[in-house]
Amino acid sequence: MVQAWQAFRTRAAMPRARRFYPGGFEREMTTREAALILGVRERAAMDKIKEAHKKVMVANHPDAGGSHYMASKINEAKELLMGKGKSGSIF
Numbered sequence: 001m002v003q004a005w006q007a008f009r010t011r012a013a014m015p016r017a018r019r020f021y022p023g024g025f026e027r028e029m030t031t032r033e034a035a036l037i038l039g040v041r042e043r044a045a046m047d048k049i050k051e052a053h054k055k056v057m058v059a060n061h062p063d064a065g066g067s068h069y070m071a072s073k074i075n076e077a078k079e080l081l082m083g084k085g086k087s088g089s090i091f
Helices: 002-010 031-038 047-060 069-081
Strands: none
Touching: 002 047, 031 069, 047 069
């Protein structure tokens, strides 16, 4: 048993799998939710927000089979994090 415990302790650490955000959207978007949508920190720099927005939008654009609802939420997240006011989603 001691040998098994020592072998367990000295084994190579396995990288943890990232867990996805389990819930849906909140009634009014918060900066936390916007950061989760874009995959950046709440206080990220403008260029990081723009880069993340572009990556997420390419993957979810309506012209490429994505949802109009998701596209509006992604745009709302970008606007909220960049401080352009609360335009709100049309959905």
